Amino acid sequence: MEFPIKSAIKDSYERFPRQMKVAARWLVDHPTEVALLSMREQARRARVPPATLTRLAKRLGFDGFDKLKELFANSVREMPDTFAGRAEGLLLRREVEGDGVVIGDTVKALNSHLSGFVQPAAIAALAAAADILVEARKIFCIGRRSSFPVAYLMHYVGSLLGFPTILIDGIGGASNDVLRSVGPEDALLAVTVSPYTRFTVQAAEYAVSRGAKLVALTDSDLSPIANLSETVIHVRTEMPSCFHTMTPAFAAVECLVELVAARRGSCALQSLAASEEHLAEFDTYVLQIPRMRANSD
Structure with missing residues (x-):
C-alpha cells in the first residue's frame, strides 16, 4: 500500500x-x-x-x-471496500481462547497474507522477477536461518526444471567462494526478513557491486536489501503467535518457479522429464509416480 x-x-x-x-x-x-x-x-x-x-x-x-x-x-x-473490510476483520480477531481459536487465528492470518499475492502490485513484482531470472546465466539463491528453506526450494525445484540455479549454503564455511563468479549476466534471489541476516545482506551488496541483478524476497520496503534490488517481492510475516511465518515466502517462490517455468516452455518440460528419468534410475521413491513426457503425442 x-x-x-x-x-x-x-x-x-x-x-x-x-x-x-x-x-x-x-x-x-x-x-x-x-x-x-x-x-x-x-x-x-x-x-x-x-x-x-x-x-x-x-x-x-x-x-x-x-x-x-x-x-x-x-x-x-480511498482503497476498495473489500480490502478495508478484510483488514478490519483481521484486526478484530478474538483473543486466544483455546486450541481451536489459536488454529483459527493462524489460518486467518495466513489467508490474509496469501491473498495479497493476487493484488496487481504483487503480480507485477512476481512477473518482473520471473523476467529477470529467465534471462539470467546463473541464478544464485541465498537465505539464512528460517529463510534458508525458501531459498533451497527455489534451487531444488528450479534445478528439476532446468533452471541454472546455484545454492549458497555455506557448507564448510565456503559461502563467499560461491559468489566468486557472479557477474552482470547473473541474478541473485535473496530471501531475508526482519531481523535480517548479515551474510545475506553482504552477499546482496557484493552481487550488485559485480553487476548482478538482485531479486529481493523480503518483508519491508525498509529492508536493507530492498533498495539494492531490481524488484522486491513483499511477504508478510507477522502472526498472532510469538514467531513469524515463512509460509507466504514459500508461496511466493512457488509462484515464481511456475512463472519462470512457463516462460521456459518446452525446455522446462524436457528438463523435468530428464530429472524424473534420473530419479527412477536410482529407485528414489517408494511409490513411483507417472513420468512426464517432454513432448506431447
Whole structure:
C-alpha cells in the first residue's frame, strides 16, 4: 500500500534513533492498522512506548500522532471496500481462547497474507522477477536461518526444471567462494526478513557491486536489501503467535518457479522429464509416480 508519508519515512529512516526506527517500520509495514487502531494499541504491537509514536509524528512534521493517523485513515478510505473490510476483520480477531481459536487465528492470518499475492502490485513484482531470472546465466539463491528453506526450494525445484540455479549454503564455511563468479549476466534471489541476516545482506551488496541483478524476497520496503534490488517481492510475516511465518515466502517462490517455468516452455518440460528419468534410475521413491513426457503425442 502506498501512502503520502512513506517516502519521507524512507528518506529519514537511517537518521532515526533506534526505537524511532522500530516505530517507523510499524507505520510502513502496517498502514491499515495505523489507520484503525488507537495509538496505545499500536505502541503495544510495535513494542515501543506511546511517546515514541508521538515523537516520530513530530519528527515527520505533524503536530501530533492523531494528525499522522488521519493521513493514513484517508488513504485507507480511498482503497476498495473489500480490502478495508478484510483488514478490519483481521484486526478484530478474538483473543486466544483455546486450541481451536489459536488454529483459527493462524489460518486467518495466513489467508490474509496469501491473498495479497493476487493484488496487481504483487503480480507485477512476481512477473518482473520471473523476467529477470529467465534471462539470467546463473541464478544464485541465498537465505539464512528460517529463510534458508525458501531459498533451497527455489534451487531444488528450479534445478528439476532446468533452471541454472546455484545454492549458497555455506557448507564448510565456503559461502563467499560461491559468489566468486557472479557477474552482470547473473541474478541473485535473496530471501531475508526482519531481523535480517548479515551474510545475506553482504552477499546482496557484493552481487550488485559485480553487476548482478538482485531479486529481493523480503518483508519491508525498509529492508536493507530492498533498495539494492531490481524488484522486491513483499511477504508478510507477522502472526498472532510469538514467531513469524515463512509460509507466504514459500508461496511466493512457488509462484515464481511456475512463472519462470512457463516462460521456459518446452525446455522446462524436457528438463523435468530428464530429472524424473534420473530419479527412477536410482529407485528414489517408494511409490513411483507417472513420468512426464517432454513432448506431447
